[in-house]
Amino acid sequence: MKDFDLNLARVFVLLYETGSVTAAADTLHVTQPTVSYSLGKLRRHFGDELFRRTGRGLAPTADARRLYEPLRRALAEIDGAARQAEDFDPGSMSGRFTLALTDLGEATLLPRLLAAARTRAPGVSFTIRPLDVDEAEGQLRRGDLDAFVATPVLFPQQIVRIPLFRERYVGMVAADHPRVRGDSVTLTDLAAEQHATVFGPSGHITPRAVLASHGLLDQVALEVTRLSILPYVLEQTDLIAIVPEYVGEVFTASHQVRLVRLPFETEPIEVALYARHESSRSPAQRWLVRFMSEVLGEQVSSAQLPPWSSGRQPTGRREPA
Template sequence: MATVDLNLVRVFVTLYAARSVTLAAERLHVTQPSVSYALARLRELFGDRLFVRSRDGMEPTFTAIQLYPALRDSLAQIDSVLEGNREFEPRHSRRRFRLALTDLGEMALLPRILAHLHAQAPEIELEVVPLEIDKAEDWLATGKVNAVICSRPIAAASIERRVVLSDERYVCLLNRDHSTIGDSLSLEQFIQARHAVVAASTGHGLAEDVLREQGLQRKVSLKVSHFSSLPRILQKSDLLAILPEQIASTFAREAPLKVLDLPFEVPPFEVALHWQAHTARSPAQHWFCESIVAAIAGT
């Protein structure tokens, strides 16, 4: 590994995550031929094809899968050391930061975060990446995002976590003039009603886990990718949906909807900011995370 160019390692890690020469080139801000040339050098170095074309993109070989964790972590450590020696002046910075959020996070938290960041650093760019909870750990490790805000803990020793919202709970949201449900919701009504559910990739699956543990089955009539589509759907149907109380209350204030307690016990949950531990040595990363915490806390 002593003879491996650091740029080759960066191409390898980026290509592994992107599974596409085109996307890897875009993320690295280089041309596609440059990525192809780097891949050829990597193949020669390791004596393996490393990536093979398939219908799903550039699939890693067994050797590439074995190499990836070590190369990814080594690259992240090097970047962290280099970044730690750079000065960061928020007022004059034009740096781009990437934050992974669900659409709920965008609606409930992003306005506060953006206002706070731009008050201190008016020239920075914030890119919001739609959260895919199963990929969050890898996104942090590879530097695809600087931080992740989610309700489901990312269980990895290399990830730091700071709670930004506590004691949030799940409730049921439905049409204010629902044909069969009034001001309270029984378990029988819940089971018999038709439901709209949101993709598990958002990380909001605690209520689903409880239902599964209790052996309760409901009638799922609609699955959507985003919570933001629910208000219009619910006000024009008799569907029920489970949402965090804060955003459900917001939806109910803006549309003819009502919020009811769930007829079964779901533990309260926390929303937390997650970031790669070793990146805290970076002044820019430290400022970014602390600013998000302050923004959500309202300080």
């Protein structure tokens, strides 16, 4: 290994995580021929093809899969020892980041993120894309996204999951609902009412799963693709919907809806930030992940319902190594 260039390890890790010569070159701020030349040196050094071209990009060979984790860990340790936290100064430098959020994320999390950024990083701007959980991982690896926020638990090897906060579910109805009067509903109440729910690419599947577990899917009168449409529907109808509590609190501030306690405990959802491994991020992306973890991971209060034992709890978040 005395003739092995550390930069080759970084090229290898980026090629593995992005599956793209173009994305690796963009991250390293070099030309594509430079990355291709480095790949050639890697192949000669290890005596293996390492990556094969497919219709979806570069696919690693068995030897490449064996090499990836030790090389990634080594780079992370070296970067941790050598990197200066001031590589990206948000107070004086500009940067544009592309994030993927659900419609709920845009309505509830994005305002908090922007408010903090306007104060702490006035030169930073954002482009927001709709989250498609089936495509987001590939978009992140290719460099089309800098980060995304999602509730589904994804553990691909090439990216990291950073928990932000946990959320419980509540019911939401029109403020003047003709039958649901108190601050809670019974299972009999839910069975007697018709429901609105969401089915789509955002990955918010728990409300439908809860209804299915109690034999209430036949009571679904409306399916929409976005949770953000529900308050508009509910304030004009007698339907009921199951929503994350913090999202519901945001909706009650702008719509004629209110929240009610459900008659059963639901598994809390965990909202998480997804990003590349730290060793594969640019200095600006490292700042972005720290910033988003801090701002979006803050405890949020619950003001609409009386407290109960399973309320929202912080996750004690930390970024995986």
